[in-house]
Amino acid sequence: MITLAHIRITPSETWLNGKVVSNSNINGIYREFIGDYPKFFKMDSLCKLGFIAAELILKGQTPELKENASIILFNRNGSLITDRNYQMTIADDHFFPSPALFVYTLANIVTGEIAIRHKIYGESSFYVLPHQDDEMINDVVNKAYLTSNPSFILTGWVDYDDDDNYVADIKLVTK
Amino acid sequence: MEGVMITKIADNIISPLGCTSEENFKAVLSGETELKKHEGTFGLPEPFCASLFNRDDINKQLDYELRSVGNLTFFEKLCVLSAKRAIEECNLSPRETNVIFILSTTKGNVEFLEHNLSDQRCYLAESAIKIAKYFGNNNSPLVVSNACISGVCAQITAIRELLSGKYRYAVVIGGDVLSKFIVSGFQSFKALSPEQCKPYDKDRIGLNLGEAVGTMIFKAGKPSNEGYWRYVACSIHNDANHISGPSRTGEGSFRVLSDILKNIGIDEIGFVNVHGTSTAYNDEMESIALHRANLDNVPINGLKGYYGHTLGAAGIIETILSMKAIENGVILPTKGFGTIGTSYNVNISNQVRKTDKSAFVKILSGFGGSNAGISYQKGGKA
Amino acid sequence: MENLILQLKNQIIEVLNLEDMTAEDIDAEAPLFGDGLGLDSIDALELIVLLEREYGIKLSNPAEGKQIFKSISSIAYFVSKNRKK
Secondary structure (H helix, E strand, O other), rough: OEEEEEEEEEEOOEOOOOOOEEOOOHHHHHHHHOOOHHHHOOHHHHHHHHHHHHHOOOOOHHHHHHOOOOOEEOOOOOOHHHHHHHHHEEEEOOOOOOOOHOOOOOHHHHHHHHHHHHOOOOEEEEEEEEOOOOHHHHHHHHOOOOOOOOOOOEEHHHHHEEEEEEEEEEEEOOO | OOOOOOOEEEEEEEEEOOHHHHHHHHHHHHHOOOEEEEHHHHOOOOOOOEEOOHHHHHHHHHHHHHOOOOOOOOHHHHHHHHHHHHHHHOOOOOOOOOEEEEOOOOOOHHHHOOOOOOOOOOOOHHHHHHHHHHHHOOOOOOOEEEEEHHHHHHOOOOHHHOOOOOOEEEEEEEOOOOOOOHHHHHHHHHEEOOOOOOOOEOOOOOEEEEOOOEEEEEEEOOOOOOEEEEEEEEEEEOOOOOOOOOOOOOOOHHHHHHHHOOOHHHHHEEEEEEOOOHHHHHHHHHHHHHOOOOOOOOEEEHHHHHEEOOOHHHHHHHHHHHHHHHOOOOEOOOOOOEEOOOOOOOOOOOOOOOOOOOOOEEEEOOOOOOEEEEEEEEEOOO | OOHHHHHHHHHHHOOOOOOOHHHHHHHOOOOOOOOOOEEEEHHHHHHHHHHHHHHHOOOOOHHHHHHHHHOOOHHHHHHHHHHOO
16 A cells, blocks of 8 residues: 555644644634635534544545545544433433434544545445554555555544544555 | 455344344245334333334343353344354354454444443444454454444455455444434434335335344355355445435445446346335435436335334345345345335335346445445355 | 524524624525525424424424524514414
C-alpha cells in the first residue's frame, strides 16, 4: 500500500502530512477551513470528527477518483457517545426519543456523511476493535483489494470518547 | 478473481421460529411467524409488532446447553449457542490459530446503558472477545458494525480473510436483541408497522423488528464433500445520498448488483433475496435497482414477513435460508406480499415456487446509505 | 401569536442545530423545507417530537406534518389551536 496523505486530529492539534495546520477544536477547524456545509452542525461528534478529517485530507482529489473510492474506518467506541445522549431522551419519566440522535447511534453513519459530501460511491465499511491496532487496520484494508478495486481508500481510526479525548488518524492509500 | 475456493461448511439459526437452520427453514416454508403485537414490553409506552424470543424459554435453553458461560450477557449467550451448534456440525477446532471469529451486530449490549451510561459491556469489541474466548480462540476478532448491511459485510470480511490465506476458517456470527433503545428509535422514525409487514405490497406502511442470531462457518480450500456452497462474488457500495433515506435511483444497490452480475450469469440465478423491509422507500428503491440491473424477470423474495428486520442477524439468516431453499429446489414465499406496490413490476410472489437453479444473490441496504450483496452457488454442477 | 412565533423560532434553532442562525434570520412565512431553511426528513421527525414535548401535541400520522410544517407561521397557528400545555 502507498500512503498518499495523512491527517491526525486531536483536541489540541491537527497535523496534515506531518505539519501542524491548526490548534482549534472540531468546530473551530470547521470554521477555519470549511464553513459552507450547515449540515455539519446536525452531525454527532463522531461524524463531525470524521467529516473534518475527510474534508482536509481529500482536498485536491478529483471527483472521478472520489467516485470510485472506498471508506473503511475503525474505532473502539462505536457510536457510544451518541448512544448515551439518545438513552437520555428515553428515560421513563421523560420519554421523548429523538430521531435526530437515534440516526447517529450507528458508527457507520460517519462513512455515509463523508460519502454524501464527496460523492463517494465505493465501499463504505465500519469495524469496531478493542483498541487502535494499526497493523490490523492495514491488514483489513489491504484485503479489501481482494474483492474490490477502489481508486483509493480513505481509512484509519476515528474515535470519540468525550470532548477532551478524541482522535482521528486517517490516511489515503492506494495499492 | 482469486484462485482459492471459499465454501460454507456449517450454519445455524436461532430465532423465535427455531433453534436450528433446518427448523427455521421448515417453519418459513409452512408460513409461520412470531411477528405479533407487544404491549408494555421493554417499558415502552406505545405497542409495537415484533418477533421476540420468549425470554423464559430461551433462557432455560441457554442455561441447559451452555456450561461455564461466566459473565456472558443474553446477547452474547445467544451468539455463543449459535456458534457452538455450527462448530459442532463441522467438527471445527475453534481454538486453532487458523480460525478467526467475526461478529456482525448493530447494537450488541446497548440495553445496559439504561442503568449505567458507562457500562463496559456496551463496547462491541468486548462482546466479540468474550465470544471468541468462550471457544478458546485467541485471535483478535473483528466486529462489523455497518448498520443493516452488517450481516453481508461480515461474510465479505470473512471471504477476504480466507482469500488472503491468513486464516483457513472463519466463524461469522450475526445477531441483535431488541430493547427499549432500539424499538423506541425506530418508533421515533415512524418506520414501524403496527401490524405484520407487507414487503413490496401496495399497502405496506413500515417494517417490523425481530430478534435472531445466526452463524456461518467458511473454509478456504478444496471442499471435502459433495453439495457444498461456493462463494461467487460480493460487493459493497454507498448511495452518497442521505444518511437515513435510500437513494431515489437505487444507485448503491444497482452498483452492487452490477458488480455481482459481472461474475455470474442472470440465467444461473434462482432468485434474488432482497432486503424488503416493507418501508415505502426501501422496497421502491430496491425495485428500481433490480430494474436497472435487468433483473425484472428474475424471481425475488424477502423474508421480513417471517422474522421482521433482525438487524445484525438479517444478512446471515437470510443467506442461510436462501441456501436451504436452493437445496430444496424452491423459492421461499414473500410472506405479507399481496399486490405489487413498487414502480417496477418485479417478479415477487407469496407462493412457494420451484427452481432448478444452483445460485442466488442476497442484497441488503441500510442507514448510512450503505448497500451490500453477495452471491453463492451450489457446487457439483458449476 | 408574536410571542409564540418567537418561541418556536428559538426552539427550532435549538433542536435542529441551526448554528449561526438567530430568530431574526428566519422569516415566519418562508418555507421550512426545500429551498427555505433546507430542512430534511429527519428534521421533520424532530419537529414532531418538539410539538409533543413542548406543547403536548401528538401527531399520530406523520403525513399531517406536511401541512403543519410549511412555515413557522403555520406551526404557530396549529400550536395555538391544539396545544395542551
